[in-house]
Amino acid sequence: MSVFLEDEYKARVIRAQKGMAERGLGALLLTTEAEIRYFTGFLTRFWESPSRPWFLVVPSRGKPVAVIPSIGAALMGKTWLDDIRTWSSPDLTDDGVSLLRDCLQEVAGPGLIGMPMGRESTLRMPLTDYDLLEAELGTLSIVSDGGLTAELRAIKSEAEIACIREACAIAGRAFHRVPEIARPGVPLAQVFRRFQMLCLEEGADWVPYLAGGVGPLGYDDVISPASEAPLQAGDVLMLDTGLVRQGYFSDFDRNWAIGHAAPEALSAWRQLLEATEAARAIARPGTTASELYHAMHAIVGGGEAGRLGHGLGMQLTEGLSLIAADQTELRPGMVITLEPGITLPGGGIMVHEDVFAITEAGCDQLSPPAPPDLPVLA
Amino acid sequence: MSVFLEDEYKARVIRAQKGMAERGLGALLLTTEAEIRYFTGFLTRFWESPSRPWFLVVPSRGKPVAVIPSIGAALMGKTWLDDIRTWSSPDLTDDGVSLLRDCLQEVAGPGLIGMPMGRESTLRMPLTDYDLLEAELGTLSIVSDGGLTAELRAIKSEAEIACIREACAIAGRAFHRVPEIARPGVPLAQVFRRFQMLCLEEGADWVPYLAGGVGPLGYDDVISPASEAPLQAGDVLMLDTGLVRQGYFSDFDRNWAIGHAAPEALSAWRQLLEATEAARAIARPGTTASELYHAMHAIVGGGEAGRLGHGLGMQLTEGLSLIAADQTELRPGMVITLEPGITLPGGGIMVHEDVFAITEAGCDQLSPPAPPDLPVLA
Numbered sequence: 001m002s003v004f005l006e007d008e009y010k011a012r013v014i015r016a017q018k019g020m021a022e023r024g025l026g027a028l029l030l031t032t033e034a035e036i037r038y039f040t041g042f043l044t045r046f047w048e049s050p051s052r053p054w055f056l057v058v059p060s061r062g063k064p065v066a067v068i069p070s071i072g073a074a075l076m077g078k079t080w081l082d083d084i085r086t087w088s089s090p091d092l093t094d095d096g097v098s099l100l101r102d103c104l105q106e107v108a109g110p111g112l113i114g115m116p117m118g119r120e121s122t123l124r125m126p127l128t129d130y131d132l133l134e135a136e137l138g139t140l141s142i143v144s145d146g147g148l149t150a151e152l153r154a155i156k157s158e159a160e161i162a163c164i165r166e167a168c169a170i171a172g173r174a175f176h177r178v179p180e181i182a183r184p185g186v187p188l189a190q191v192f193r194r195f196q197m198l199c200l201e202e203g204a205d206w207v208p209y210l211a212g213g214v215g216p217l218g219y220d221d222v223i224s225p226a227s228e229a230p231l232q233a234g235d236v237l238m239l240d241t242g243l244v245r246q247g248y249f250s251d252f253d254r255n256w257a258i259g260h261a262a263p264e265a266l267s268a269w270r271q272l273l274e275a276t277e278a279a280r281a282i283a284r285p286g287t288t289a290s291e292l293y294h295a296m297h298a299i300v301g302g303g304e305a306g307r308l309g310h311g312l313g314m315q316l317t318e319g320l321s322l323i324a325a326d327q328t329e330l331r332p333g334m335v336i337t338l339e340p341g342i343t344l345p346g347g348g349i350m351v352h353e354d355v356f357a358i359t360e361a362g363c364d365q366l367s368p369p370a371p372p373d374l375p376v377l378a
Numbered sequence: 379m380s381v382f383l384e385d386e387y388k389a390r391v392i393r394a395q396k397g398m399a400e401r402g403l404g405a406l407l408l409t410t411e412a413e414i415r416y417f418t419g420f421l422t423r424f425w426e427s428p429s430r431p432w433f434l435v436v437p438s439r440g441k442p443v444a445v446i447p448s449i450g451a452a453l454m455g456k457t458w459l460d461d462i463r464t465w466s467s468p469d470l471t472d473d474g475v476s477l478l479r480d481c482l483q484e485v486a487g488p489g490l491i492g493m494p495m496g497r498e499s500t501l502r503m504p505l506t507d508y509d510l511l512e513a514e515l516g517t518l519s520i521v522s523d524g525g526l527t528a529e530l531r532a533i534k535s536e537a538e539i540a541c542i543r544e545a546c547a548i549a550g551r552a553f554h555r556v557p558e559i560a561r562p563g564v565p566l567a568q569v570f571r572r573f574q575m576l577c578l579e580e581g582a583d584w585v586p587y588l589a590g591g592v593g594p595l596g597y598d599d600v601i602s603p604a605s606e607a608p609l610q611a612g613d614v615l616m617l618d619t620g621l622v623r624q625g626y627f628s629d630f631d632r633n634w635a636i637g638h639a640a641p642e643a644l645s646a647w648r649q650l651l652e653a654t655e656a657a658r659a660i661a662r663p664g665t666t667a668s669e670l671y672h673a674m675h676a677i678v679g680g681g682e683a684g685r686l687g688h689g690l691g692m693q694l695t696e697g698l699s700l701i702a703a704d705q706t707e708l709r710p711g712m713v714i715t716l717e718p719g720i721t722l723p724g725g726g727i728m729v730h731e732d733v734f735a736i737t738e739a740g741c742d743q744l745s746p747p748a749p750p751d752l753p754v755l756a
Contacts, residue, residue, distance in 0.1 A: 046601035048587040048620060049695040050498045051688060071684055074599035088684040090497065090699045117505035119468065120428045127495035128522060144506060189583075196584065197575045205567075205603065206574065206585065209426040221452035223424035225583065242426060306449055306466040310429060317427040321468045 002041030003246045004159050006080045012152060013039055016058055019148040026111030027104060028058035028145060031124040034314040035116060035149055039064050040079045043247045045206065046072070052089040053125040055100050059107040067100045097129050101136050113137075114145030120318060121150075154311060154319045155333040161357050163248035164313065164335055165366045167204070168355050171243055171250040172368035174198040182377050184233045184259055188214055191237070192226040199243045209242030209251070209316050217264055218348025222341075233259030236269075237377070238351060242316040251312045251337055252353040252367040257376045265350065268342045269374045272352035275299040275340035276370075279309075279322075283336070283356055283363040289326035292338065296322070300342040309339040312355065334358040335366065380419030381624045382537050384458040390530060391417055394436055397526040404489030405482060406436035406523060409502040412692040413494060413527055417442050418457045421625045423584065424450070430467040431503040433478050437485040445478045475507050479514050491515075492523030498696060499528075532689060532697045533711040539735050541626035542691065542713055543744045545582070546733050549621055549628040550746030552576040560755050562611045562636055566592055569615070570604040577621045587620030587629070587694050595642055596726025600719075611637030614647075615755070616729060620694040629690045629715055630731040630745040635754045643728065646720045647752045650730035653677040653718035654748075657687075657700075661714070661734055661741040667704035670716065674700070678720040687717040690733065712736040713744065 002009070016028060016039070030036050033047045036056045047054075055067040066076050069089035076084050087099050104113055115121075123130060134142055156164070174195065181194035196207045212226065213219025214237045222240060231237060240253035255269055275296040282295055296308045311319025313335055320328040320336065330336075339353040355367040380387070394406060394417070408414050411425045414434045425432075433445040444454050447467035454462050465477050482491055493499075501508060512520055534542070552573060559572035574585045590604065591597025594612045609615060618631035633647055653674040660673055674686045689697030691713055698706040698714065708714070717731040733745040 043603055044601045045587050045589060045603070048693075050500065050693055051695045051699065052684075069684060071599070071601060075602050090685060090701065092497070092699075092701075092703050095497070115505070119470070119473070119504060121504045122428065123501040123505055126497060126499045127493070127501055193578045193582070197578050200571045200575050200578075204571070206588070208586070209423050210584070211423060221449070223422045223450060224453050225421055225423070306430075306447060307468060315426075315428055317429045321429065321470075323468065323470075325470050 002079055003043065003163065004041060008157060008159055009039060009041055009080050013058060013064060015152055016148065017060055019152070020060055020114065023114065023146050023148060024112055025114040025145065026060055027108035027113045028149065029104065029113050029115050029142065030056040030058070030149070032116070032122055034153070037247060037314060038153055040066065040076070040081055042076055042079055044072070044075055053096055053129070055096060057103050057107055065103055065107060067096060067103050069096070095129060097133050101133055104137060104140060108140055111140065113140055113142045114148065115142055116149045117144040118147050118150065150319065153313065155331060156313055156335050156357070157333070160248065160313065161333070161335060161366070163246045164250065164355065164357070167243060167245040167248050167250035168252065168366045169368065170199065170203040170245055171241055171252065173202040174241070175239070175254045178239065178254070178256060179377055182231060182237060182256065184378070185230045187228045187230050188212070189226040189228050191231070195239055195241070199241060203245060204243035205245055207241065207243045210239065212237065212239040214238070215348050216262055217346045218268065218344040218350045220348065222349070222351055231258045234262065236261055236265045236350065240351070240353065247314060249312050249314070249316050250355065250367070251316050252355050253351060254370065255350065255352065255374060257374050259378050260376065261374055264344050266374055268344050268350045269352070271300050271342055272340050272350060273370060276338045276352055276354055279338045280356065280363060280365070283330060283358060284361065285330055285332055285358060287330045289320045289322050289328045290324055293322040293324055293326070296338065296340040300340045308341065309337045311336050330358045332358055332360050380457055381421065381541065382419060386535060386537055387417060387419055387458050391436060391442060393530055394526065395438055397530070398438055398492065401492065401524050401526060402490055403492040403523065404438055405486035405491045406527065407482065407491050407493050407520065408434040408436070408527070410494070410500055412531070412696070415625060415692060416531055418444065418454070418459055420454055420457055422450070422453055431474055431507070433474060435481050435485055443481055443485060445474060445481050447474070473507060475511050479511055482515060482518060486518055489518065491518055491520045492526065493520055494527045495522040496525050496528065528697065531691065533709060534691055534713050534735070535711070538626065538691065539711070539713060539744070541624045542628065542733065542735070545621060545623040545626050545628035546630065546744045547746065548577065548581040548623055549619055549630065551580040552619070553617070553632045556617065556632070556634060557755055560609060560615060560634065563608045565606045565608050566590070567604040567606050569609070573617055573619070577619060581623060582621035583623055585619065585621045588617065590615065590617040592616070593726050594640055595724045596646065596722040596728045598726065600727070600729055609636045612640065614639055614643045614728065618729070618731065625692060627690050627692070627694050628733065628745070629694050630733050631729060632748065633728065633730065633752060635752050637756050638754065639752060642722055644752055646722050646728045647730070649678050649720055650718050650728060651748060654716045654730055654732055657716045658734065658741060658743070661708060661736060662739065663708055663710055663736060665708045667698045667700050667706045668702055671700040671702055671704070674716065674718040678718045686719065687715045689714050708736045710736055710738050
């Protein structure tokens with residue numbers, strides 16, 4: 001039922017337990033989708049409902065223990081876990097807190113419980129329940145996991161990279177079919193709907209993310225929902241999708257000229273490809289996120305986004321940021337996007353993005369190659 | 379650019395400020411998608427990226443202040459807000475914390491800052507940053523908003539109900555077309571993909587949620603992803619979708635017989651409709667969530683899900699729970715689902731779900747009527 005073999009999850013837990021020992025942690029406590037799935041394989045879209053908290057406890061040895069609403073018992077029972085403790089949630093007086101407390105007191109011994117508390121982390125349980133849990137834990141205390149969970153997730157296995165490669169291939173086939181759905185006169189909102197349909201038809205399990213932009217000299221921003229305004233000859237269209245296959249994301253974009261493009265837009269697009277190539281050429285173990293940023297920044301300047309790429313995997317964006325300040329060194333198994341952005345005369349922007357896995361020797365492009373010339377939709 | 383007129387957002391803020399005054403709160407601090415959108419109209423799928431925190435401060439008078447990553451400035455600039463403060467995020471040393479601190483100190487005066495901390499709430503910022511913010515706030519302290527934000531969101535305006543009605547109509551048209559995509563021999567995973575395509579084709583902006591189940595005497599659970607196993611004659615198929623139109627959810631399901639259904643499945647399905655009708659008949663202002671639960675429970679018994687319905691709106695599930703313990707009284711403007719579940723001989727379950735808006739006189743069904751007989755796909 002799980003995406004990977006049991007050995008993959010077992011190895012993740014053993015690596016976590018090694019890191020826990022180094023940090024003096026008696027257990028890890030996780031409340032969020034990607035983290036719980038990482039150690040269990042528990043894959044469901046039910047996280048879309050905010051009504052129930054979910055907990056996973058990784059002890060210092062042995063398998064993780066799930067402390068979850070009974071509605072998830074059947075699905076969690078199909079993972080490699082043995083110890084699944086449930087309550088009927090929502091419970092207005094005790095929504096899993098006492099069950100979780102008992103579990104932590106049983107498996108964590110006297111000591112420290114680590115939780116992800118740093119960059120990109122979320123506390124997916126009510127703060128009042130978190131405070132109550134802390135107060136009831138007695139000699140146990142909750143501390144930051146020191147980035148352990150994020151560090152583990154940053155290095156992907158071959159099986160994970162295969163999932164991301166497949167997701168990127170699906171997105172690539174959908175991008176290739178954009179001429180079927182986009183031409184002058186078609187409203188952008190319709191392009192968005194039809195593009196998501198193409199992603200599904202090509203094999204996406206679901207399409208959690210789609211953004212885009214359109215305009216003659218670039219677009220306003222890259223996070224807006226689509227308007228009903230029709231595409232016009234002379235526009236540049238950008239679509240950026242995060243689709244999911246087997247729980248792993250693709251995240252890259254493509255640009256098109258509607259009928260024809262302004263020389264400034266063509267030139268900007270070529271600079272974006274040049275910047276991507278400059279970073280790709282130095283992307284290998286030991287290169288820093290900062291160095292990738294500078295390689296692109298030297299060609300295209302800064303981006304409105306605040307960064308020129310990021311890690312990805314079980315989440316649309318995760319891990320390192322391609323900014324000047326991020327000194328994270330690339331390591332084999334990391335998966336990153338190179339996402340240079342450029343500002344055009346008039347203030348519009350254009351963005352290009354591709355996905356790469358870091359190998360022992362360099363990097364391997366997971367997104368299908370961008371076309372050599374800006375494709376035209378007529 | 380926003381879904382509603384400025385007056386709608388203004389009225390929400392004024393209601394919030396009245397509640398803040400009653401609770402002695404000098405400001406509200408919000409970090410989550412639905413809450414920030416509720417007061418601003420800021421609608422984007424970019425929340426899928428966990429890399430950047432977003433903040434909204436609702437002062438005791440005047441418009442809210444957005445404290446957000448610069449990548450969102452252009453889109454937030456299209457809302458009714460005037461005061462938008464940005465930083466280049468991700469910032470590895472100060473990801474908005476000092477900007478937020480300064481804003482709170484400026485607008486909250488000496489006093490209490492309320493945050494949603496109760497049921498269904500999430501802290502969408504790193505705990506280490508939250509602790510840092512608390513430590514730096516000086517004479518200000520952060521407390522629970524006492525459920526204020528959730529209470530406001532629970533009562534929908536006519537404009538909001540119109541959005542939910544439209545989302546439900548789209549889902550209804552997609553359900554009506556299921557005979558085009560599902561028949562004996564088709565893998566469930568393909569039905570899931572094609573059904574999401576139908577939702578998009580019928581007008582969904584995106585499809586954040588789809589679950590379902592299949593089996594001769596009901597299904598195992600209602601939150602699993604689809605398997606590649608083909609539909610077989612004699613199965614019952616259930617699809618449950620949460621699609622989004624203009625930022626508002628539909629959430630209801632439909633069942634079908636594949637070829638034919640076992641008498642036990644037909645009987646269970648009729649009991650589900652009967653239970654839904656029993657609750658619908660008493661759904662009016664003053665009726666409690668508990669009473670709705672008992673009206674259905676008397677017919678179908680308990681459900682694996684732990685509840686027999688819930689509120690919905692900007693989120694797939696939000697607000698009250700149809701469980702014995704929830705004494706929340708229905709009020710005009712609430713939108714709820716009735717979602718009875720029943721266990722069949724052998725342990726499989728079946729679930730039916732419809733959506734209703736509570737009116738002054740009773741309730742108004744937003745999901746199109748279920749068919750009188752279990753439809754057959756052949």
